[in-house]
Amino acid sequence: MKIINKIDDCREEAGALIKKGVSIGLVPTMGYLHEGHMSLIRLAKKECERVIVSIFVNPSQFGPNEDFKKYPRDSRRDEKLSEEGGVDYIFRPAAEEMYRDRHSTYVEIEGLSKIMCGRFRPGHFRGVATIVLKLFNIITAQKAFFGRKDYQQLVIIKKMVSDLNIDMEIIGCPTIREKDGLAISSRNRYLDNEERHNAGIIYESLKIVGSGIVSENSDLDKLRRKAIKNLRGSKYIKRIDYFDIRDAETLEEIRDKGSKDILVATAVWIGNTRLIDNIVIEKGKQRQIDI
Numbered sequence: 001m002k003i004i005n006k007i008d009d010c011r012e013e014a015g016a017l018i019k020k021g022v023s024i025g026l027v028p029t030m031g032y033l034h035e036g037h038m039s040l041i042r043l044a045k046k047e048c049e050r051v052i053v054s055i056f057v058n059p060s061q062f063g064p065n066e067d068f069k070k071y072p073r074d075s076r077r078d079e080k081l082s083e084e085g086g087v088d089y090i091f092r093p094a095a096e097e098m099y100r101d102r103h104s105t106y107v108e109i110e111g112l113s114k115i116m117c118g119r120f121r122p123g124h125f126r127g128v129a130t131i132v133l134k135l136f137n138i139i140t141a142q143k144a145f146f147g148r149k150d151y152q153q154l155v156i157i158k159k160m161v162s163d164l165n166i167d168m169e170i171i172g173c174p175t176i177r178e179k180d181g182l183a184i185s186s187r188n189r190y191l192d193n194e195e196r197h198n199a200g201i202i203y204e205s206l207k208i209v210g211s212g213i214v215s216e217n218s219d220l221d222k223l224r225r226k227a228i229k230n231l232r233g234s235k236y237i238k239r240i241d242y243f244d245i246r247d248a249e250t251l252e253e254i255r256d257k258g259s260k261d262i263l264v265a266t267a268v269w270i271g272n273t274r275l276i277d278n279i280v281i282e283k284g285k286q287r288q289i290d291i
């Protein structure tokens, strides 16, 4: 496994592979790798001949009062896990390498980046789209792998790729969960024991809506209120930023089931930790797919 820190070196390595006709799978991450990331790596390995994992805690996607500074980092562990996972290259640039002097170009995805998490984290998706596009320009992979755990991010990246005619396939990968249903996240480590013990309520609340829809209950608003009541019943849930039921493709809010795939997504605060999660109910198959 090779570790690359410089953009030019990375471009050169990736370019040489492409010239030889070797397919590349890119897995963009912020490091502190966990089972969620590893599942993306496994999929990338299945579908591509070489896997590049990028590790970059991107300052431009954090707000001024957010957790950029305290975001967990452990480069040794990341290297070990990547090596064990069969990663071929880690691309781990410094912030100054990615944002050189007077960087002033950003990617704005209108509409989609203002709803859900975008309402509560202004500028977040602008930062995400910008760094992802930069990565795509440095590493012209055939496929890039993203978790459906960050569902809105996945939709936004797909939109950017389509709108800007980027020649790359975006693959959405299933959400990996702990035994109690909590979606695995680097931020879970902020939770203390009691908070962690009670965090399964997020997935439980999403499933209230999911099971309601699957069992033919079509009053979405009632199901939503029931789920919110469940969350509010826990003293560990300090705040609910949103709990939304939307069209899984367009992210438009929906009032009735119709015949579309339905996204149920939430962002909540457990103590001082903001966590997001979602499920999608695949209408056609009348089952809840754990995405």
Ligand code: AMP
Residues within 6 Å of the ligand: 028, 029, 030, 031, 035, 036, 037, 039, 040, 145, 146, 147, 148, 149, 150, 173, 174, 175, 176, 177, 183, 184, 185, 186
């Ligand atoms: P992050 O390092 O948190 O920016 O995540 C890097 C990639 O891993 C993103 O595409 C995430 O959606 C994905 N990811 C994070 N957690 C999970 C999870 N529990 N299951 C599946 N994918 C995940």
